[in-house]
Amino acid sequence: MAADPKDTEFINQLLNGDKNALYLLYDKYSGALYGVILRMCREEDLAKDLLQESFIKIWQKIGSYDPEKGKFYTWAYRIAKNTTLNALRKSTPLIQTEDLSVYENKNTDLEVTDYSNLNGILAELEPQHQQAIDLVYFKGLTHQEAHKEMNVPLGSFKSYIRQALMKMRERRSELSLLVLLTQVFGNG
C-alpha cells in the first residue's frame, strides 16, 4: 500500500525502539485521532486519557502493523476507535431510581461542550451524507447500527456513504483545479 515515506521511516525507527519516532508520529497524528476520540466520547478528560492510551498501544503493538494491509493512520485510527469504544462500554454508569428501575447517567445537568461540529469538505455535504460519515467515522457506529440510527434501509445507508465519498473527491478535484487556475492566472 502507498505510504508516506516519512511514516515508513518513523515506523522503522519505532520498531528499533526509538521513542522519539513515537513522539514524531504523535505530533503528526494526535490532532486527527483526538478529533475522532473526542467526538466519540464527548468528554475531554476521558478523551485525553484515551489518546494517551492509544499511543501507548501504538508503541507496544507496532510490531503487528503490516504496511501491506493499509496506511499507518488507518491502523492507528482503528486502535483509537477500539480503545474508545471499549472505555465507553465499561464506563456507562447506571443509576438506580426509587422505583427500582435504572437509567443511563447522561449528566444532563452539566454543560457539555459541543464537539459535533464538522469541518472541511465534509461540512459542505448534504445533511444525510454528512450524518452517514459522522456516524460511522466519528461516532464509531457500525453500518448495521448507523442505518437504524438514521432510520433508512441498510442499502440506502451504504449508498449515502459511497455518494458522500464520491462527492468529496469531486469537490477536492474542483478545489485543486481552482488553486491551479488561480496560480496560473495569478502569475500571468
Next chain:
Amino acid sequence: MDKKKILEDGLLEQYLLGELSDEQEILIQKVLKEDADLRSIFEGLEEEFEKIAFENAILPPDSVKKALRKAIETSGENTKVKDISSPKKNDTFNYGRLAVAASFAAIFALSSFWFYNRWQTAEDNLKALQEQTIALQDRLSNLEQSFEITNERYQTINNRNVIPLLLKGNTIFPESRAVAYVNHATKIVMVNSQGLPPLEEDKTYQMWADVDGVMINMGLLPPDRDLIPLKYIDRAESFNITIEPAGGNDHPTVENLISNVLL
C-alpha cells in the same frame, strides 16, 4: 468474492473502519493483494478518510504528550496509562483489583462448595456408622442376654448338686424321653422336653410329684423345649408325666401316664 459485490456492499469501507469479522477481513486482505483495481480504490478511501480526519482534527492539550512521554520513559514497553484527567476520575473503578477480588471470590466459592460436599459426605458416613454401631450394640446386648440365659441354664444343670433324671416312655409312648434336673439344695427343677412326641392342639403334657401317695401338680410341659422350670415339691418320691386336656388338670389322669421316675 465478486468485485462488484464488494463495492456495492461497502465492504472496503467497513474493512477500513474495522467493522468486519476476522474471516471477512482475511478475505478482503487477500482480494486487495490480488486485485490492483480494488487496491487502488481502497487506497483512495484511506486517503479520503485521513483527509476528513485532518480537516476535523482537534489539537490535544500539551499535558497529553507530557504524560505520554513520562509513561513511556519511566515504564518502557509495559506501560500503563497514567491518569492525566481531573481528580474526579481518581475514583474510577479499578477493574484489575475487581478481577483479583472476583478470582478470590470464585476460588473461595469453589473451595466452600468442595468443603461443603466433603462435610455432607462425612456427615452421611458418620450417620451410617452411628446406625451400624447402634445395630451392633443391640446385637451385642441380645447376645449377652442370650449368653446370660444360656450360662444360667448351664450353671443350673451343670452343678454337682444337680441330679439328672431320665423319664423314659412307657408302653403308650415307648420312644418318648424327657430329662429332669433336680437341685435339692436350691430347690429348683428344670425339665428338657425335647424328646416328648408332639400332641394334638387340645392336649398337653403335665408333670406331677408323688408325695406320700398324693400327686401334686408341678406344672405343664410343652413339648420340644430345652429347659422348662417347674415347681419344686418337697419330699417328692417320684416324677410323673401325664397327658391332660390343654391348660392342664387339677388331678392327674392316671390312665394317660406316659412316664415316671423314682427319686
